[in-house]
Amino acid sequence: MLLSPFEWMIAKRYMLPGKGERMIALVASIGVIVVMLSVALLIVVMSVMNGFRAELVDKIVGLNGHAIVQAYGGRLENWQDILKQIKATDGVTEAAPLIEQPLLTTFNGRVEAILLRGNTPEDIAKIKPKVVDGDLSGLVPESGAVAVGSRLAENLGARVGDTITIINPQGRSTPFGTVPREIAYRVDAIFEIGIYDYDERFVVMPMADAQTLLLTGDSIGMIEVKTDDADTAAExxxxxAAKLEGQAVVSDWKTINSGLFEALQVERVAMFFALSLIVLVAAFNILSSLAMMVHTKSRDIAIMRTMGxxxxxxxxxxxxxxxxxxTAGTLAGLALGFIILIFRQPIVTGIELLTGQSLWDPKIRFLTELPARTDPIEVVGIVGLAIGLSFLATLYPAYRAASTDPVQVLRYE
Known part of the structure; x- marks a missing residue:
């Protein structure tokens, strides 16, 4: 819609009301501010929700793979043959045996529930970038060394070089009953995955040591699988899954964490809907300011109509x-949203210092820092929504201005 020089001059004049029109200027300014804040909030909230989901997917998939093959009863006896079949499947990039078992550990009188993971040397090496203290070179079979999560180390008060005791309730049978196995292990490394539950519970050791501790012989608990595309792992x-029906079950990461990601999706949609209402309120502010302007400028409009x-x-x-x-409010909101995203962690830290409250508790949020990942398509959609609603809000006042009858307005002038 191209404007003539006359139309553009009048539009600029009405966008900058004069000294006697302060109320119109105030309402218009509020409209710009509300549009700016609503767009910024939408961008920040949706980016944080996307970042939260992406970080969880990256960390969960990075540690647990895209899917697991687990035997009924928890033990895969002929796992070598199954492993070969999985590796030969189209779309599978990696497959590795894994032992995972909930146990107990003690250190200096403290007792914590843990999730013991027996990994291959290749899988243990993948944890290396997450190690915050010590090293993984000593985690070899029969070394008696383990790596523990950072939160678990804090809860136990253990450091690199300390010896913790892992308790397996399913010990050996004796004439006096079952005696739990208690084996001491040296802490060689402390790692931090970034997901609170993992850092609080995980203890990693070589798979052979885990088999010895759990008395499972050569059997394993499951096979961890990675595919070309995490989203199509089930397919x-x-x-x-068809070949192993009745023997083992195949679960992809979506199924294993379905409750968490479904809750995230519902929250994401709800937040978008709620914040979109703020954009609608901003559009009504624009409508009201234009309606007031049309009312106060009815005489000017009538004169312009009589002049052609x-x-x-x-x-x-x-x-x-x-x-x-x-549009001005939308662009300002776009800039404000990206500024908030860039400085999001210092902002959260500053608010925590001022209020003395923890706004980002890892025990609740699973992650140790506030994540964000901006989706360009979503940003375009938010900008389009804000400008589109602003445009729709102008139609009624503009129609009223165009329908002004100069004869009726100027009759008594």
Whole structure:
């Protein structure tokens, strides 16, 4: 919609009300501010929700793989043959045996529930970037060394070089009953995955040591699988699931963590809907300011009509004035949103220092820092929503201005 020089001049004049029109200027300014804040909030909230989901997926998939093959009863006896079949499946990039068992550990009188993981040397090496103290070189079979999560180390008060005791309740049978196995292990490394539950519970050791501790012989608990595409892991492993029906079950990461990710999706949609209402409120502010302007400028509009201005000219003028106000607020909100995202962690830290309250408790949020990942398509959608609602809000006041009858307005002038 191209404007003539006359229409553009009038639109600029109405976008900057004069000294006697302070109320109109105030309402218009509030409209710009509300649009700016609503767009910024939408961008920040949606980016944080996306970041939260992406970080969880990266950390969960990075540690647990895209899917697991687990035997009924918890023990895979002929796992070598199954492992070969999985590796030969199209779309599978990696497959490795894994032992995972909930146990107890003690140190200096403190007792903590743990999740023992017996890994292959290749899988143990993948934890190396997450190690915050010590090293993994000593984690070899029969070394008596383990790596523990950072939160677990804090809860136990253990450091690198200390010896913790891991308790397996399913010990050996004796004439006096079952005696739990208690084996001491040296802490060689402390790692931090970034997901609170993992850092609080995980103890990693070589798979052979885990088999010895659990008295499982050569059997394992499950096989960890990675595929070309995490989102299609279930479809990729469907042939294996059919072959192992009745013997083992195949679960992808979506199924294992379905409750968590479904809750995130519901919260994401709810937040988008709620914050979109703020954009709608901002659009109504633009509508009200334009309606007030049309009412106060009815005499000016009538004069311009008598001088030759057409209805379409008045319509374009007021639509442009309102849309520019909405666009200005949208662009300002875009800039404000990205500034908040860039400095999000210092902002959270500052608020925590001022209020003395923890705003990002890892025990609740699973992650240790506030994540964010901006989706360009979502940003375009938010900008389009804000400008589109601003445009729609201008139509009624612009129609009223275009419908002004100069004869009725100027009759008593």
């Amino acid at each position: 990729t492993l469907a042939p294996i 201005a057409t209805r379409k000219s008045m319509l374009r003028t007021f639509v442009t004035a309102g849309t520019v106000v909405g």
